[in-house]
Amino acid sequence: MKMLLLALVLSVAGICTGSSAHAQTSLIQNAPGHRVLSLNGSWNYIIDPYENGFYDYRREAFDKSASGKGGYYDNQKPSNAQETELIEYDFDHSPALQIPGDWNSQDPKLLYYEGTVWFKKSFTLVPKAGKRYFLYFGAINYESHIYLNGKKLGMHKGGFTPIQYDITSQLSATGDNFVVVKADNTRHAEEVPTINTDWWNYGGITRDVFVAETPETFIVDFKVQLAKNDPTKLMGYVQLDGAGKASQTVTLNIAEAGIKQTLKTDADGHAAFSLPAKKLKLWSPLSPKLYAVSFSNGTETVQDRIGFRTIQTQGQDILLNGKSIFMRGISIHDENPLIPGRARSEGDLRMLLTWAKELGCNYVRLAHYPHNETMLKLADEMGLLVWAEVPVYWTIAWQNPATYQNAEIQLSDLISMGKNRASVVVWSVGNETPLSDPRLKFMTSLVKKARALDDTRLIAAALELHRTPDFVIHVDDQLGEFLDLTSFNEYVGWYWGGSPSEISKYKFDIKYNKPVVISEFGGDALAGYHGTAETRWSEEYQESLYVNQIKLLSTIQGLRGMTPWILADFRATRRQHPVYQNGFNRKGLISSTGVKKKAFYVLQEYYRQQAAKYD
Numbered sequence: 063m064k065m066l067l068l069a070l071v072l073s074v075a076g077i078c079t080g081s082s083a084h085a086q087t088s089l090i091q092n093a094p095g096h097r098v099l100s101l102n103g104s105w106n107y108i109i110d111p112y113e114n115g116f117y118d119y120r121r122e123a124f125d126k127s128a129s130g131k132g133g134y135y136d137n138q139k140p141s142n143a144q145e146t147e148l149i150e151y152d153f154d155h156s157p158a159l160q161i162p163g164d165w166n167s168q169d170p171k172l173l174y175y176e177g178t179v180w181f182k183k184s185f186t187l188v189p190k191a192g193k194r195y196f197l198y199f200g201a202i203n204y205e206s207h208i209y210l211n212g213k214k215l216g217m218h219k220g221g222f223t224p225i226q227y228d229i230t231s232q233l234s235a236t237g238d239n240f241v242v243v244k245a246d247n248t249r250h251a252e253e254v255p256t257i258n259t260d261w262w263n264y265g266g267i268t269r270d271v272f273v274a275e276t277p278e279t280f281i282v283d284f285k286v287q288l289a290k291n292d293p294t295k296l297m298g299y300v301q302l303d304g305a306g307k308a309s310q311t312v313t314l315n316i317a318e319a320g321i322k323q324t325l326k327t328d329a330d331g332h333a334a335f336s337l338p339a340k341k342l343k344l345w346s347p348l349s350p351k352l353y354a355v356s357f358s359n360g361t362e363t364v365q366d367r368i369g370f371r372t373i374q375t376q377g378q379d380i381l382l383n384g385k386s387i388f389m390r391g392i393s394i395h396d397e398n399p400l401i402p403g404r405a406r407s408e409g410d411l412r413m414l415l416t417w418a419k420e421l422g423c424n425y426v427r428l429a430h431y432p433h434n435e436t437m438l439k440l441a442d443e444m445g446l447l448v449w450a451e452v453p454v455y456w457t458i459a460w461q462n463p464a465t466y467q468n469a470e471i472q473l474s475d476l477i478s479m480g481k482n483r484a485s486v487v488v489w490s491v492g493n494e495t496p497l498s499d500p501r502l503k504f505m506t507s508l509v510k511k512a513r514a515l516d517d518t519r520l521i522a523a524a525l526e527l528h529r530t531p532d533f534v535i536h537v538d539d540q541l542g543e544f545l546d547l548t549s550f551n552e553y554v555g556w557y558w559g560g561s562p563s564e565i566s567k568y569k570f571d572i573k574y575n576k577p578v579v580i581s582e583f584g585g586d587a588l589a590g591y592h593g594t595a596e597t598r599w600s601e602e603y604q605e606s607l608y609v610n611q612i613k614l615l616s617t618i619q620g621l622r623g624m625t626p627w628i629l630a631d632f633r634a635t636r637r638q639h640p641v642y643q644n645g646f647n648r649k650g651l652i653s654s655t656g657v658k659k660k661a662f663y664v665l666q667e668y669y670r671q672q673a674a675k676y677d
């Protein structure tokens with residue numbers, strides 16, 4: 063009730079918190095399962111660097127004016143045949159982009175663009191009595207203002223998490239509707255991520271858009287997973303939303319495992335459960351068993367395919383279903399290098415994970431921000447463990463409470479999206495964040511939040527390290543005390559420490575008695591460029607770097623995994639060498655044309671040996 067009141071106050075005041083998803087119903091679990099109408103496809107767009115469609119000439123926002131009118135979201139048309147009105151935009155005569163899809167890779171004018179672009183899509187949907195409708199966006203980068211039929215639904219910040227609005231009362235009775243989105247990918251110091259990153263700032267509506275249809279009272283959320291470290295107990299909850307949510311009967315059914323349980327919701331529409339689960343076949347990369355799980359409340363049945371496993375650490379071991387594992391990983395950006403641009407389809411995502419499997423991986427690091435929900439489902443299906451991360455990267459505004467709030471919301475949304483995925487075993491709260499007291503406070507608060515939301519998975523971050531002139535690499539970042547894994551990015555042989563042959567001079571001094579899972583190492587190579595093992599940018603240099611890094615890392619007693627940087631070359635604005643980089647970070651083991659470099663085979667062979675030892 064308190065939440066509802068707060069939401070009401072915020073929306074009446076026209077204020078939005080970091081993620082508007084939290085100003086309304088919680089995110090719909092497995093939302094695509096409710097899809098009734100896809101809004102993917104062609105959307106008209108208007109490039110608006112001066113934000114002409116948002117502010118009047120005195121820089122007052124149209125949507126804050128008394129009438130709320132005047133912005134491009136009105137989608138205004140001439141009201142008479144003579145066209146007497148002055149209207150300085152026209153969506154229907156503007157060009158179109160394919161959604162999902164970033165704008166940078168679709169219009170050459172927009173490759174480097176950072177600013178506002180407006181999108182419009184018309185659709186037909188006649189609302190049915192007794193149903194509710196939710197407009198759902200998989201992701202919009204970065205700040206979005208969303209309008210339906212000329213009325214504002216809300217504002218959302220964060221480029222990688224879902225956005226949803228209950229639009230039941232805003233749909234037109236005739237079925238003719240239009241949605242307008244103002245997407246703005248301008249970078250700001252106090253946002254998450256901040257101004258400086260090493261990936262392309264792709265803008266726009268980058269993931270699926272659809273309308274979900276539900277009954278008036280519906281199953282908004284659920285969780286079904288094994289209890290912490292206990293393969294004999296299933297735990298979770300179901301959450302209803304809507305006027306009739308109290309004292310309802312909901313049935314959980316996992317037919318294949320012989321589990322059928324009747325649950326009764328409390329006054330808030332919530333029902334938690336804890337059940338014996340002795341006969342479950344456990345999920346693992348070698349045997350990625352998924353069960354059909356359903357919840358029914360009489361008016362609807364929601365389904366998902368869910369795997370069950372335990373994950374824990376014990377000294378320097380990582381135990382999956384009680385058995386020690388080695389995490390043979392690779393880091394991945396949410397980018398299809400062949401476009402090159404943000405991955406757009408399930409096919410794009412499947413290609414990336416198929417490459418990882420070919421490399422011999424049982425694990426992927428989905429860097430540096432939440433990836434598509436479909437990616438997590440594919441990892442479940444294909445048998446890949448996942449490290450999932452939030453874009454708390456490099457120099458965040460540690461002392462700004464709004465920045466922290468924003469980071470925490472993105473973390474919560476990520477955990478909400480991934481909590482039923484057996485593949486996800488690590489929540490990472492950030493990457494290479496420079497040491498300071500405010501940073502430690504910020505990061506440990508995120509760790510605490512992650513544990514409060516999900517105590518069944520491991521919590522990690524890519525830690526800081528430092529070196530001394532005696533060739534010792536020290537890992538004693540205080541944040542490490544609060545984490546389950548010791549993970550760090552280590553670039554000897556590329557950014558420091560000389561050439562690959564000098565890597566062997568180094569030793570590690572690691573403070574924590576925890577499993578070590580190296581979050582990054584690597585070096586650039588331009589595919590097809592050859593030289594000696596000392597020739598920068600050559601495949602031979604990268605190959606030698608991998609050979610020597612693997613030797614060095616193998617000296618770490620607690621080494622239990624790694625995710626070298628990175629599966630494929632990716633666009634990065636910081637990478638400006640006109641011959642070797644050309645706007646790409648070339649640390650990929652696979653080039654931007656899909657060619658495997660020599661180092662690919664070095665890692666593949668190492669992973670073959672590790673699999674023989676551990677699997």
Ligand code: GCB
Nearest residue numbers: 260493494551582627647649
């Ligand atoms: C890092 C960052 C990663 C960069 C990489 C590099 O430590 O975590 O985002 O792309 O180094 O290539 O420098």
